[in-house]
Amino acid sequence: MQCLSGLASPGRRFGLLRQPTGSSPLMKKHLLSLPLLAALATACNSNTQKTSADKPDLLQAALDTTVAAGDDFFTYANGSWLKSHPIPASESSWGIGKEVQNEIYARLRQTSEEAAAAKATPGSNQQKIGDFWAVGIDSVKADQLGAAPIQPELARIAGMQSVAEVPGVVARLIPLGVDALIGPGIYQDAKNSERMALYLYQSGLGLPNRDFYFNTDERTKNIRREYLRHLAATFRLLGQDEATAQANAQRVMSLETALARSSRKLEALRDPYANYHKKSIAELNQLTPGLDWKPWLTQLELGKVDTVIVGQPEFYQTVGKLLKTAPLADWKAYLSWQLAHTFAPTLSAGFDQEHFRFYSTVLRGAKSQRPRWKRVLDMEESALGDALGQLFVKEYFKPETKARYEKLVKDVSASFAEHIQKLDWMSEPTKKVALVKLQKITPKVGYPSKWRDYSSLTIDRSSLAANVMRANEWKYRYALNKLGKPVDRTEWDMTPQTYNAYYNPSNNEIVLPAAAFAIPGLLDADADDALVYGYAGASTIGHELTHGFDDEGSQFDAQGNLKEWWSKDDRARFKKRVDAIVRQFDAYTVLDSLHINGKATAGENIADLGGIVIAFDAFKKTKQYQEGKKIGGLTPTQRYFLGYALGWQNHQRDESLASRILTDVHSPAQFRVNGPMADVPAFYEAFAVKPGQKLYRADSARVTIW
Structure with missing residues (x-):
């Protein structure tokens, strides 16, 4: 349930980032940041997973009832889990996304080790995965090579005779x-x-x-x-x-x-x-x-x-x-x-450790370095993500799981259409165009219909740095090859094993990788609709749909072009609501004197609020909501909001938090829960929020957009 950042780069991918992700699709390396695969419900082996009958309810077990829901819903919903899951020394943050990653790291490691030991056909994906892994995990060889893998490029730089070069x-x-x-x-x-x-x-x-x-x-x-x-x-x-x-x-x-x-x-x-x-x-x-x-x-x-x-x-x-x-x-x-x-992370220990000291310890507060095998898997994901993805979805993303989330997309989209039709601030002509844009949003669920062909990419056991260089060159030329050709709207910019998602306004599409729906330790069959509609329907699907209509995405039309399709009056009324959510988040103090940047985070905050209210109305049409039966002592509505909060079950070190306030268009996890909840009337009713409690906002102060 996360989404790629709503950064205003040319790539224009808007989403709900839960962990740092990589950068732009053309020629940026993703050496240290891509999240890895998460096994989905029906895919997990039953002998390693307990059913809901064998353990406490997931949502109930995470509660910290010493905190009032109306004072701090994030801590109320996740407090017990956060207390029992401290941030490991090797991490700058810890949360549900990292738990998902851990579940799949083991599977990827096994896949890579088997590939390295196999007598794979030269040029096959298995050979490439195996060789990348074998040389990557060989720290002795990396230390022996030192800076040698980058020496030719260093010599080229040193040999310049003038600035003209x-x-x-x-x-x-x-x-x-x-x-x-x-x-x-x-x-x-x-x-x-x-x-x-x-x-x-x-x-x-x-x-x-x-x-x-x-x-x-x-x-x-x-x-x-x-x-x-x-x-x-x-x-x-x-x-x-x-x-x-x-x-x-x-x-x-x-x-x-x-x-x-x-x-x-x-x-x-x-x-x-x-x-x-x-x-x-x-x-x-x-x-x-x-x-x-x-x-x-x-x-x-x-x-x-x-x-x-x-x-x-x-x-x-x-x-x-x-x-x-x-x-x-x-x-x-x-x-x-x-x-x-x-290339420091691919070179000898001195380079690697110094890079870690500054970028992970000074900037993000990590106390010790992550195991080398995990770091190599991250690089392997960046270099050969689709090759790994093919293996992943074949075994771990079954048709019945895909069908569940395709239906969820339809349910949430239908609810969004109803919301648009009922808006009191948007004129009828603009509503008609908005509904056309919504109807034309293409949902991509699970995995792509075609995979990238790595046949021209050479991977061997010469050095980890050389493999990363060649993979980056391959991606560069892969992008160059798009110039002068029709746009391939079937392409994905994320692998199925990425715990993330995004909205692409140029394609008017939402892209929902298989891993985005994973809940660590819980079979999909055991996840009730209330949890799923909050965890996936609100924080991922509804969030991404809303990005098509946030302060930035709304400037693109149904064909994906930057073009004004609103009337001036509608745009002005919309801006008043955006300004209100900017002021709301500007007022939140995160750390020391650091405040959330309301303007920078506006798109994500709009999408969070929109996702919650849209998916909730979709959930109200389910059998579970209408029957009203409690599970784990919680009503369906309570479980819905707790399911949303589950998606932001995360805490981070102060250094990381301070850095992200300056660099991230997403608010910190706590405010992605408490912020929008303070604007949702159904939340007040579900948890009996009263005046005087910290999240309480008077009706006139609550932000309503979609």
């Missing part, structure tokens, strides 16, 4: 998965969804985003100090003496700060019109005087492109200026750092 080296590094200076990506044109286009987005920072370079609170200032230490330590690992390493660390910090100064803030990236600037190559050259883009694009294998969509023109103006003013020594330091940073 920088674009060529950048063009070499980007296909390898290195975020070097610029951010090219191939996506559907936001204003013409039938066409694939080249986007240029802001990129190239080693810290999570621009705010980390400029915020003046003590926490962020300390991160900058630690970042300089990390930069210098990485340069020492590359063989530089202390003085050179310190000087190069300052060079990188200076260059990245200049890039950050021209980078947009998180909330500013959510405006699709403000981040869409179509330019010819000649106009692109005018944007960056003295920089000729034609040869650079040719080096990137994009020489036939005649137009580019620039997301943030001011960023590329800065890129152009830096390529004229920054000295060669700065560029050598910056590109060497970006290369080493990208």
Whole structure:
């Protein structure tokens, strides 16, 4: 039940992120962040799963009744579970998504070990999985190789004789998965969804985003100090003496700060019109005087492109200026750092541990590193996700499970249509168009109808870094191959084993991977409708449907084009409601003086609230709701809301929380439960919420949108 972030990148995937996920589909590496597979109900072996008759009710067992539901519903619903499931030292957070991952990690490990031991046919998926695993798990070999796997690229950088050579080296590094200076990506044109286009987005920072370079609170200032230490330590690992390493660390910090100064803030990236600037190559050259883009694009294998969509023109103006003013020594330091940073987790222990120290301990608070085998499986998922997916769904996602959730999609969609028809703030003409858009949303449930073909990808046992590089190059060219061809609307941007989901406005589709419906330790057959409608219907399906009509998704029409289809008055009335939810979430203090960014998180908060009210009305039509029988001492309505809260059963370390407040368009888990519940009348009735309780909001203060 999670969803890929509603980040306003060219990919425009909106969703309900429960754990950090990977980045854009073209050429970004997913080395450390993709969630892994979760076994679904009917797929689990009965000899390893207890039925509901053998153990306490899942929802009842998680309750912390020392907390009043009307004061803190998140803790009331999940408190006992959170107390009995502390965050492991190797993690920056822990929750239901990590439990799902753990269930499948063991299966993936067995699959990979069997593939490594098999005499697989060369070039087969089994051979690729086996070789990736075998060399990845071999830490002794990684230590013996040291930085050797990236040495040819380091030599290329060191061999530059002038700044004029920088674009060529950048063009070499980007296909390898290195975020070097610029951010090219191939996506559907936001204003013409039938066409694939080249986007240029802001990129190239080693810290999570621009705010980390400029915020003046003590926490962020300390991160900058630690970042300089990390930069210098990485340069020492590359063989530089202390003085050179310190000087190069300052060079990188200076260059990245200049890039950050021209980078947009998180909330500013959510405006699709403000981040869409179509330019010819000649106009692109005018944007960056003295920089000729034609040869650079040719080096990137994009020489036939005649137009580019620039997301943030001011960023590329800065890129152009830096390529004229920054000295060669700065560029050598910056590109060497970006290369080493990208592949550090695949190299020897020194690189790997230093990368972990800064990015996992300093930024996210993890106390010890996750086992190598899990980290290798994450990389394997990124490189060969569809190959693993084919094996997964064949064994673990049965037809009857798929049918249940396809029906749930239909039920929630029908409820959404009823909500639109009953709106008192939307005019009839706009309602008609809204209903057309809803009806045209394509649901993709479980797994794709066709799989990616990895036959041209070489995987061997030379080194883990080499396999990751080749996989990134394969993904780069896979994306390049889309230019000039019809848009493939059957494609998935997530694997079936990903505990996540998303709405893609360019395709007007919701994508619901098989793993998104998994509940750890519970057979699907044993999950009552109340739980499922809350856990899957509200927090995933209803959430994703609502993204098509949130403050950002609503700017795309039924064909997936960025085009206004609302009347001015309807848009104004809608904006008043959006402003109300922005104010509500702005007021929430998360940590120290850190508040939720209401503008940046607006789309997700709208989708959370919409998903809850829409799926609840769908649930009211079920036999369970109408019979009203209690399970585990809980009414059907109570179980519905608790099922929703179950989907956000998660806690995280302060360091991780502080980082995500600055970088994530999703509110923290506690507020994804307490925030929308405070606006839902049925929740008040189900749990007897009264004035004076912390979640209570007067009728006039409650936000109502869908």
